[in-house]
Amino acid sequence: MSRGKLLHSHSKHSDGGGAINYPRGYEVLAELGFAGRRRSVFTRLAALSGAGPRHQILDVGCGTGYLTRMLAPLVGPEGGVTGVDPSLPMIEHARRRSPDNCSYQVGEGQALPFPDASFDIVVSSFAVHHMPVSARGTAMREIFRVLRPGGRLLIAEFRPPVNPLAARLVGILAGPAMRPTMPELLADLVPGAGLRIESTGTVGPVLYYVNAVRPLETRS
Known part of the structure; x- marks a missing residue:
């Protein structure tokens, strides 16, 4: 059995997708995959989100809560970051490691x-590449x-790396569902x-x- 299969649970859907149920293994592979730059990359993502004081933020497919913890100090004690993930082990891992202004739901x-x-x-x-193909538009x-109208969306996904070792690590983390490439897919989905x-x-x-916004509602 491959390490990818060890990390990913069996999907109940016929068109791919599935949860990751081994948070510690995922954390190790994530650190390796980012070659020591994981913190700096996610700090950059937190900044790109536009998070600020009092914001209420949702992290879809939060996994171990790594990004929620980066966002927590930006929203402050009067804001909040909510993580949602289909994997109970990942949610439990996140809950044990996060500050009071973070909460999590399966x-x-x-x-x-x-x-x-x-x-x-x-x-x-x-997270998008873990979703069943038929569910991505619904998500x-x-x-x-x-x-809320005027609210912002930030999606970060894999792009195919050139380096063969990096490509292998991405394949382990992402599984077989990263086709078509995420840039192509998000250009249509969003x-x-x-x-x-x-x-x-x-x-x-x-x-x-991808940074996107929900347009303000116009009155007819």
């Missing part, structure tokens, strides 16, 4: 357990739903849900990001 991106317009910002890092529409892409770019050797 759930899926395609069925977010939150009211409409609950959040100022939604972030998602390396993006759910993100649109829980964002505007397809009604969100307006404002910028795209790269951070480090394997990360591609």
